[in-house]
Amino acid sequence: MQFPDSLLSIKKQFADLPFEAILKTDLLRLGLSFSPEALKVCASAKPKSYFIFSFDRVAQKDLSEIERKSVPEEIALIGGPHDLKRTIVSVRVNPASPYRIETQTSPPGPLSLVRRGRVEGERSDPICDVILPSFPAYYGVPLSSGKPVADIAPTIEWGYLIYLTAFRLCQYFGAEEECQFCDINHNYRQQKNAGRPYTGIKSSGEILEALDIINQKDTEKLSHAYTVTGGSVTSQLGGMKESEFYAQYARAIEKRFPGRWIGKAVVQALPEDEVKILKDAGYAIYHPNYEAWDKRLFEALCPGKSRYVGRDEWIRRIVESAKIFGPENVIPNFVAGVEMSKPYGFETIDEAVASTAEGLDFFMSQGICPRFTVWCVEPNTELSKTNSEPPSLAYYLRLLQVYRDTFRRHRLPIPPGYGEAGVGKAVFSVSAFMDVL
Helix, strand or coil, X not given: CXXXXXXXXXXXXXXXXXXXXXXXXXXXXXXXXXXXXXHHHHCCCCECCCXXXXXXXCCHHHCCHHHHHHCECEEEEEECCCCEEEEEEECCEXXXXXXXXXXXXXXXXXXXXXXXXXXXXXXXEEEEEEECCCCCHHHHCECCCCCEHXXXXXXXXXCCEEEEEXXXXXXXXXXXXXXXXXXXXXXXXXHHHCCCCCCCECCHHHHHHHHHHHHHHCCCCCCCEEEEEECCCCCCECCECHHHHHHHHHHHHHHHCCCCCEEEEEECCCCHHXXXXXXXXXXXXXXXXXXXXXXXXXXXXXXHHHHHCCHHHHHHHHHHHHHHHCHHHECCEEEECHHHCCCCCCXXXXXXXXXXXXXXXXXXXXXXXXXXXXXXXXXXXXXXXXXXXXXXXXXXXXXXXXXXXXXXXXXXCCCCCCCCCCCCCCCCCCCCCCCCC
């Protein structure tokens, strides 16, 4: 494991960024480890659902039984020597990470985040307290089929978002078509092999049943949005093209629960007529993810998308979709970090950040506000063969600065469907973009 510079040095270097965002980003890039005692405490919290990708640095087969069952979906960082405001972070398991969750020997809380020393046995440095997500009342209620709600409709972002992966496989298949950073197909196989309930194609009926349970049990109305997503459909699925397949879920949800949640569709960049099908079905927000801005990188990292659609057409479709959804409701994602992946990526931080900045300026100048996730180097992806470690923390923090500054320059509204923005308020857990706005 190559350790980054000391956190205090990084904090001084990037003094214009909240320390919460700095730490959160480092946890996302390096992952988390857990002491055996901490895992026993975590067993009563909301467990990781593996809602679409693994978002782990190791395969399921390389985890212990208690790690597979007890690792929480997310954690919240708070307090400590740096007096952190509540910061929600998605858990990415990595037993080799320098960051470790341990039990505390004294109040105020049972768990803390520590930074392990470089040498085995060296003293651990405490960073902050850790709060676990409570186990939702609806998670313990089975559907009529016996399937758990957590398989059909897990919640993330501290309960804000219901994540409905309607299709847990992707029709871009194999090394010649799959996005080189994506493990959706492998994750499906490993979760099934691990014996976890993991429905490949979810029916509207079981999703409605799960949502009915959530609606009844979520008495505090913590859930505010739902995402419908899944693998790409290159031909047909169930006799339907991609737009129609994913539209069926919003139609059913909005008919049963009109206006209860904000509906979001995370699918491909589709032609205008298919985008209109999604809008008419009841989705409020459209996420046609573009993954990487640079044309050469898009073609190398997304070979299936490049072959079936093409990078230039993909970008054109994103822009055109703003006519249907409104630019503020088109929020494409990119996978931050793949710009520096080997063997295709840029050699320097300056080059990588400049490329992404060009894409941000292009979209934001038209009122479209991208979001991003921090790349997790998941095993069994094509890029894991040539990238044992993620890009540096300095790269990600430079990106956060550019993202924040571009957002402010174009005077855009806070992206809808993500809750509040700002330190201590943001719930988006797989990058710090909402924490810095």
